[in-house]
Amino acid sequence: MRTREQGRLWGAAAALAAAAALGCGGSGAKHENVAVQSQARLEAFDSCPALERHLEDEAVRDMRSQLEQSKEQVRRGGGFWYPPMEDVGAPAPSTPSAGGAAGGPQDFTTTNTQVAGVDEPDFVKNDGTRILALSGGRLQLARSWPADQLQTVASLAVEGWPTEMFFEPEKNRVTVLSSVYEQRPVLGIAAPCAMIEGCGGWGDNTTKLTVVDISTLSAPRVVDELYLPGSYQTARRVAGSLRVVLAEPFRWPQGVSFWPQPRDGKAQDKDALLAAFDALEDSNEALIRAQPLSTWVREGWRRRADGSRQDFGLSCGDFHRNTAPTRAGVMTVATVNLDAPEGSVPGRTRLLAEPGVVYATQDALYVASAHWWWWPEPGQQDHTYLHKFSLLDPARATYVATGGVDGYPKDQFSLDEREGVLRIATTVTRRLDPTPQAPWGPTETASRLWTLRQEGGQLAPLGKTAELAPGERVFAARFVGTRGFLVTFRQVDPLFTFDLSDPAHPRTVAELTLPGFSTYLHPLDEGHLLAVGEARDAGGTWQSRALKVSLFDVTDLAHPRELSTQTVGTSSGYSEALYSHKAFNYFPARGLLAIPFSDWTPSGSDPWGTFVSDLRLFSVSVEGGIQARGSLGLRDLYMTYGDAQWSYAWSPWVRRSVMADDFVYAISDAGIRVARQDALTSPLATAPFFLQRP
Secondary structure (H helix, E strand, C coil): CCCHHHHHHHHHCCCCCCCHHHCCCCCCCCCCCCCCCCCCCEEECCCHHHHHHHHHHHHHHHHHHHHHHHHHHHHCCCCCCCCCCCCCCCCCCCCCCCCHHHHCCCCECCCCCCCCCCECCECEEECCCEEEEEECCEEEEEECCCHHHCEEEEEEECCCEEEEEEEEHHHCEEEEEEEEEEECCCCCCCCCHHHHCCCCCCEEEEEEEEEEECCCCCCCEEEEEEEEECEEEEEEEECCEEEEEEEECCCCCCCCCCCCCCCCCCCCCHHHHHHHHHHHHHHHHHHHHCCCHHHHCCCCEEECCCCCEEECCCCHHHEEEECCCECCCEEEEEEEECCCCCCCCCEEEEECCCCCCEEECCCEEEEEEEECCCCCCCCCECEEEEEEEECCCCCCCEEEEEEEEECECCCHHHEEEECCEEEEEEEEEEECCCCCCCCCCCEEEEEEEEEEEEECCEEEEEEECCCECCCCEEEEEEEECCEEEEEEECCEEEEEEEECCCCCCCEEEEEEEEECEEEEEEEEECCEEEEEEEECCCCCCHHHCEEEEEEEECCCCCCCEEEEEEEECCCCCECHHHCCHHHCEEECCCCEEEEEEEECCCECCECCCCCEEEEEEEEEECCCEEEEEEEEECCCCCEEEECCCCEEEECCCEEEEEEECCEEEEEECCEEEEEECCCCCCCCEEEECCCCCC
8 A cells, every 4th residue: 555655755755856046955055937938948966966966956946845734734724634554250361351361451550649650659559460469468469361270479578567569560579668767765754664555665766678589479578677766757769760759766775754754643733843844854855965966766677688787877978957946856858769789778868857749740759848836825836848859860859048938838739840840738827815625725727829949058938829628628739730729628529720821810709618628639631520528408417428539520620510420338437448548549531430448237136237348349431420330249258367275357448440441450458359441340369368378
């Protein structure tokens, strides 16, 4: 069980130091909010001592911020207690299609990505004849063509917990990204081993890249293993260069605590507790400033083929600090050039801040980082610093510029670059005067679209729209050429259209209001959008909720129209496509949309009697709208774990799909099933995954 103290360390810990003008911390330092910086930039460190001192200053300021806010709760009459530790198939076609059963399908779908030429990782990859999946801690390899001969032929155990991968079919190369924990001493918790999840203590999260040769599909072979410090956030691939974004929280030294001792569970005298907080701040600072640089940052390494270790070393010049206050930790943009000579060290550009939304083109990668406020107070509003890194060097991401906008983007589709102009949609949240019900101040929201252009080392403001949809938040965004589209939501679903042909003067053109909301917008062409989201009635009630697929005509920006819709399932229905564009699979060659779907409406004595786990297929066209084509079920394919004494099994949701010529494949964590698109209820073949070594 994670203790509350652990939650404080890893959840609330790591607010970045304010600008250098605030001083170096300490009990006598004056801590005030720093205004948004209009000329923010990243600065590299010129020495390791300078890096070490800055990291210590950050840690001290972050620690004091947390404890001061806890003290404020005590002053207000609440919170002066000590948290207890325990809280703390149809027949195959008679003749093969063009490409033939022997050679592969003529058309097939791959991972749904945002930018052409920029690959995105996922836990399912394919090349028309092979489907690869990560399940049960293993890389599962299936031969998928001819469709009626679908079978899983091998699996490979992957160290740690694999989450995503890249697949380069032409090189028969797979790169699996997994999380590996390296143990280190318990941080700041004096407690018996049993109360902190074992005597080994906490672990530092390391991201491992396992490079696998699958030239022989039935005999995958590991050819390289790299260990990069930090939690995996996301990655992109252009040609043979992988850009991996990692995040590390502060590695608090032994003895640092975020609540005064002892934890006896009894109410305390308020004045005595406030004094204990003051003493704790000073003792924590002494511990922090006594640490060497190795406490704060890690190097990374490679396991060679012979089992020996190659350390990557530490270059303090790789680190940059933001001149504006942002939340802290260490963010790394690591470049792994898979085509580089054997033994090459990854290039790393590291920023002392938390990473946020990441967007990439073939030439540049943008990382959003939120402005950090030392203390909540009326008048504050969200602000995002945008850092641009050049990807022209296949061996390293190079920092080039920083800019900022009010608000914060929802996801990668809130950003888009065209002809040197960055377009970004944000939700702006402002803090109002406090009320008895909201002592830190209630908030209000609005949405806005911004444009920026690089000028030297700055992403300079170019244009912006007026604020839109007060009281609502951005739920989906998409940019198509010189057009922009934005969905916000509170009780109804406004679809806003924008004319961005003049980047210096982005213009809101129209608003289409419908019940419910969309969470993902997919362009069919410049004049039509396919969307997935939720339907609601006019009152927005949960009982009226259902999954919804919509087709919008935006040919005339001034008069957007909803051409066609399909609702799916009950109020308990769910699809991963609602929140992951990689689960949304549109096949232009056949005009088909596939989305994974699950539902559950318990009734009678069999609570699983109405459990649904399938793939829903729709035909899509401007002329015919959206038409349901049926479903390919996978409910009967179970995952089973255990041994001779006990076992348990469950039916996982369908999560991904592949379409190839006339066939559709449904994929869950348990395996793959294929059917013809016109005979979904008569599957051709099913391939369970290997959950044990075959």
